[in-house]
Structure formats: C-alpha cells, structure tokens
Amino acid sequence: MLCLTVGTVVRVVERRSGMQLLEVQIAVTDTKELAVSFAHEPHAIGENLIVNTTAVRLHLGTGGYHLVVGKADAGSEIDLFPNQWGHVMKMRYSPWQLAVDTVEEQDSPFHELFAQQDLSLQGTPVLIGELHSLLPAAVIALKQNEPQAKIVYVMPDAASLPISLSGHVHQLQQLGYLDATITTGHAWGGDREAVTIHSGLLAARHVEHADIIVCILGPGVAGTGTPYAFSGIQLAEVIHAVSALGGFPMMIPRISFADARRRHFGISHHTTVLLKRFALRPVVLAMPQMGNDFDAVLDQQIVELQKLDKHIIIRGMVADRSRIASMEKEYGFGFTTMGRSWQADPVPFQTAVIAADLLSHWRADLAKVFSDDPQCFSSRDKLAALDLFWTRNEEQP
The missing domain is CATH 2.40.50.220 (EutN/Ccml)
Structure with a gap:
C-alpha cells in the first residue's frame, strides 16, 4: 500500500x-x-x-x-539536502534517496582515520536502549552526574530514518545535554553521517570525542507480537559492534508494569528474546530494585536470564519519583512512553536513570582498566573481561 x-x-x-x-x-x-x-x-x-x-x-x-x-508544481531541479563531499546514498533507490557526507568516504577529511584497521572505542561506555522515549531521562541523568562529559547520540536505522523527526533530539541539543548526533545505516540528518553502526560508534569516539555514547533507536519502532520481527532486535548488532570494537556495552532493559500486554509485563519479551537468543556477546544489564511486589516478578525473570551465564545483571534502587519530576521540569516537555505519562508508568524512566547512574559511577574506573590493558574490552571472551572489571573494582554483580 x-x-x-x-x-x-x-x-x-x-x-x-x-x-x-x-x-x-x-x-x-x-x-x-x-x-x-x-x-x-x-x-x-x-x-x-x-x-x-x-x-x-x-x-x-x-x-x-x-x-x-x-x-507538485516545482518548475526546476532543486537540491533539498545540500552537502559538501558526499556520494554515499541513503534510502537507496527510494523516491527520497539522497547523497550525504559520510565520515568514512574517500573525500571525507576523516577518511584516513577510518582506513586504519585497528580503530577501537578505547573502553568508551555505550548506553544501549530500544525506546526512544527514554532518551531524555538517560541523557539528562548522565549530564547531571557528569556535567563536563561529552555525550554523543548514535541513531541506528531500525526505526525512524530522519533524525529531525525526533523532538527529543532537538530539545536535548537545544538545552546543551547532547553534544553531537550521528546517524547510521539509512538513518540520516545527524551532525555526522556514517555507513554502518560500527563506523558510527567509532565516529562518536574519534571524530566527536565522546566520553559517553548513547545508542537508542529513533522514534517509531515496529513490532509484530513475534520473537523475530521487532525493531529492537537490531540492538543485538549494536551489542556485537560495541563489544568487537572494544567498548563497554550497557543496556537499558525495556520494563513496564503498566502495559496491558502480557508479553511486555515486567521485562518485555523484546529484551528477553534479544538477550537469550540473538545477543551473542555479553552486555551489562541495569535492573531496577523497587522495594514492592513487582520485585518478585523481576526476580523470576532475572533467574531465567541468569541461567544463560552470558550477561552481567546489576540491580539498583529506583530513582525517587521526585527526581523524575524534577528532571521532567528541567527538560521542559513531558516524559511519556507508549502513550503513558511517567506518573502512570514510572518504571521505564527509573530504569533508564539507574543505568545512567551506574555507568557514571563506573566510568573513571573503566578508563583506568583500559589504560592498564588496552585490549581488555575487545577480547573475544568479553564476559571474562567484564568480570575482571568488577573484580578490580570490588563490585559484585
């Protein structure tokens, strides 16, 4: 149609x-x-x-x-998306295909950088998530924790393709919370363009000099009620890329206790399916501890994930509601997800804040571990490398 x-x-x-x-x-x-x-x-x-x-x-x-x-009545050829050097096409062979200035191509001033075969993320932490609605809470928490940290948003192409569709990105950049944006694959319109998620992450580190990278899908995810066809499955590729490139992958799980759909109650099947079957490299998973009856639901779901002996799960007490309310006021727009306000469904936002807080807490130690062992987070046995990090820092997952 x-x-x-x-x-x-x-x-x-x-x-x-x-x-x-x-x-x-x-x-x-x-x-x-x-x-x-x-x-x-x-x-x-x-x-x-x-x-x-x-x-x-x-x-x-x-x-x-x-x-x-x-x-409909244009009388002459018009360039609707001017660029400088680019010849890489995004949205190829669609009526709206356009040439963009990708960081990797031959005429780019960064081409020689990307011609190196050993580029690494150098232990840079990457906060990964599915729901675009959680981007403001995560980014604001990171900036509150580390005002001087440079935060770069990398948007893959599993959801919306034009980044300008996102009011969140526009507002976060206007307020100075996001320092730069990079669009990868067929997504377009970021401050930088990249051909793949791999080069997009590397551009965040080496072109925009990110201290922290946030990689959350754009607005408009798709789902079909099946374990194979939902936008969030692309996060497996993101996890693999971060791992292979020597970054520190940390994930915001999709959690809700207000969604009427059983498959999204507690930890969403979008998260559990991804981690059980499709994520072949370990990721650090930030899980909320709420101090109420919902903890029993999460405990049972976490046990199933722990049986995999693949990922590292960290529990943290949820942020107080007053903090979420204060962040929303600071942001200037309402926090909503899947049509629900944060007051009606606070757990998704509290989980995003937990992940941001834990990441900020560990970032200095991550830099030290990487300086001690430059290959630590790019080793094939990523779980061993992560365990080494916890051991050195006396943290118990």
Missing part, C-alpha cells in the same frame, strides 16, 4: 532544523490535516505538495502525520 495525494499548504505550524510541520488542505477528502516535510527549503502558504498519506490511512501511531514527498 502506497497512498499519494495532493495537498495545499494552509499554515506553517512549526519550523525547526531539518523539519517543518505543515497544515495542508487535502483535495480528495476536503480536510485539513498535518504533514511533515524534511526538505531544507521553506514552504509557503498556497504551495501544492505531493503527500504520502499511507501511515495515517492505516491509523498507525507513528507521529500521526502525512509525509511530504515534494512540491
């Missing part, structure tokens, strides 16, 4: 870097509806646009907007 129609701009609702929200008059339905344009040119009232209406017609929740393909 691919539905295209013509709409006329009647109002420009919002303009921000890389994105315009427009109200358009749809000719075939004679209704005024919202559409998003990612073109780097202003739209004006009265313009006729070709609009993709497919997602809205299917009543999908991703944004609830139509997507602008282009101007």
Whole structure:
C-alpha cells in the first residue's frame, strides 16, 4: 500500500532544523490535516505538495502525520539536502534517496582515520536502549552526574530514518545535554553521517570525542507480537559492534508494569528474546530494585536470564519519583512512553536513570582498566573481561 495525494499548504505550524510541520488542505477528502516535510527549503502558504498519506490511512501511531514527498508544481531541479563531499546514498533507490557526507568516504577529511584497521572505542561506555522515549531521562541523568562529559547520540536505522523527526533530539541539543548526533545505516540528518553502526560508534569516539555514547533507536519502532520481527532486535548488532570494537556495552532493559500486554509485563519479551537468543556477546544489564511486589516478578525473570551465564545483571534502587519530576521540569516537555505519562508508568524512566547512574559511577574506573590493558574490552571472551572489571573494582554483580 502506497497512498499519494495532493495537498495545499494552509499554515506553517512549526519550523525547526531539518523539519517543518505543515497544515495542508487535502483535495480528495476536503480536510485539513498535518504533514511533515524534511526538505531544507521553506514552504509557503498556497504551495501544492505531493503527500504520502499511507501511515495515517492505516491509523498507525507513528507521529500521526502525512509525509511530504515534494512540491507538485516545482518548475526546476532543486537540491533539498545540500552537502559538501558526499556520494554515499541513503534510502537507496527510494523516491527520497539522497547523497550525504559520510565520515568514512574517500573525500571525507576523516577518511584516513577510518582506513586504519585497528580503530577501537578505547573502553568508551555505550548506553544501549530500544525506546526512544527514554532518551531524555538517560541523557539528562548522565549530564547531571557528569556535567563536563561529552555525550554523543548514535541513531541506528531500525526505526525512524530522519533524525529531525525526533523532538527529543532537538530539545536535548537545544538545552546543551547532547553534544553531537550521528546517524547510521539509512538513518540520516545527524551532525555526522556514517555507513554502518560500527563506523558510527567509532565516529562518536574519534571524530566527536565522546566520553559517553548513547545508542537508542529513533522514534517509531515496529513490532509484530513475534520473537523475530521487532525493531529492537537490531540492538543485538549494536551489542556485537560495541563489544568487537572494544567498548563497554550497557543496556537499558525495556520494563513496564503498566502495559496491558502480557508479553511486555515486567521485562518485555523484546529484551528477553534479544538477550537469550540473538545477543551473542555479553552486555551489562541495569535492573531496577523497587522495594514492592513487582520485585518478585523481576526476580523470576532475572533467574531465567541468569541461567544463560552470558550477561552481567546489576540491580539498583529506583530513582525517587521526585527526581523524575524534577528532571521532567528541567527538560521542559513531558516524559511519556507508549502513550503513558511517567506518573502512570514510572518504571521505564527509573530504569533508564539507574543505568545512567551506574555507568557514571563506573566510568573513571573503566578508563583506568583500559589504560592498564588496552585490549581488555575487545577480547573475544568479553564476559571474562567484564568480570575482571568488577573484580578490580570490588563490585559484585
């Protein structure tokens, strides 16, 4: 299904870097509806646009907007996404394929850097997660813990492709919490572009000089109620890349006690399936300790994960609700996930904060361990390397 129609701009609702929200008059339905344009040119009232209406017609929740393909009455060739040196195409062979300035390609000033075969993340911690809605809580907690730390967001392509769709990224950069963004694969629009998740992570470290990397999927994840077809499965590739490149992989599990779907109650099946079957390298998993009856549910689910003898699970007491409320106020926009406010479903946000707090607590010790043994976190036996870290720092997982 691919539905295209013509709409006329009647109002420009919002303009921000890389994105315009427009109200358009749809000719075939004679209704005024919202559409998003990612073109780097202003739209004006009265313009006729070709609009993709497919997602809205299917009543999908991703944004609830139509997507602008282009101007219906453009009289000449227009460059809607200017670049400098790039010839690598993203969204290849789609009607919106575009050439971007990737950090790795031959004309890039960073090409020689990426021509090295032994580039490493140098023990840099990478905070990994599925739900884009948790990005603000994680990043704000990291910045509160370490105001001087440089935090870089790497967005893979399993969910939304244009990063400008994310209001969270825009707001976090405006407030100075995020220092840079990198889009990988077919995702596009970051401060830097990369061809793969591997080079995107390396760019975060060596081009943007990240102290901490956050790699959470963009908005608009897909799920099918099966253990094989959900956007979060891409996180296995992220875990493998961080591990193979000598980074420190730490994951925010997807947890909720407000989701009515049984498969997402407690630790979501998106997390358990990923860790049990598809993540072939160990990851450090931050688990909440809530001090109520929900702990019994988590305890049982954690036992199943521990049977794998593959991942390291760390428990931490959840952040007080007053801290989440304070962070939300500082952020300036509401914390919501899957249509629920943090007050209705606090555990996802508390879990993200726990992961950020633990990572900040260990970061100085991680740097020391790496300086002692440069190959520590890139060894094939990653679990042994992580165990070595806990032993040296007298931490008990």
